[in-house]
Amino acid sequence: MRITLSTQSTIREQRDRYKKQRANYRPEKSIAAAKARAELGEWPPLLAPSGNVVRITNISEFCRQHGLDPSHLVKVLHGKRRIHKGYTLLA
Numbered sequence: 001m002r003i004t005l006s007t008q009s010t011i012r013e014q015r016d017r018y019k020k021q022r023a024n025y026r027p028e029k030s031i032a033a034a035k036a037r038a039e040l041g042e043w044p045p046l047l048a049p050s051g052n053v054v055r056i057t058n059i060s061e062f063c064r065q066h067g068l069d070p071s072h073l074v075k076v077l078h079g080k081r082r083i084h085k086g087y088t089l090l091a
Helices: 006-022 029-039 059-066 072-077
Strands: 087-089
Touching: 059 072, 072 087
Parallel strands: none
Antiparallel strands: none
16 A cells, blocks of 8 residues: 555645644643642542442552552543543542
8 A cells, every 4th residue: 555645745744733733732730630649649539339438548459459450540530531330539
């Protein structure tokens, strides 16, 4: 398959547009706040499926003990996902 010059320029334009969009991207305040708390070792409290409030200090250990996927739980903590196996963000 041959790529013409017009196709190459279109690809270049799309790539440049994508780079500009990524350069201007700023996370929402709630996500930035969650990340800041994470750096301090403090995660926002979660509401467990049992109804108990849970505070997490070590995500990996907590996920191993409760059979959760760490990447999904982090998305819940950052506000990108609403629920993971019954655990929700307690705001």
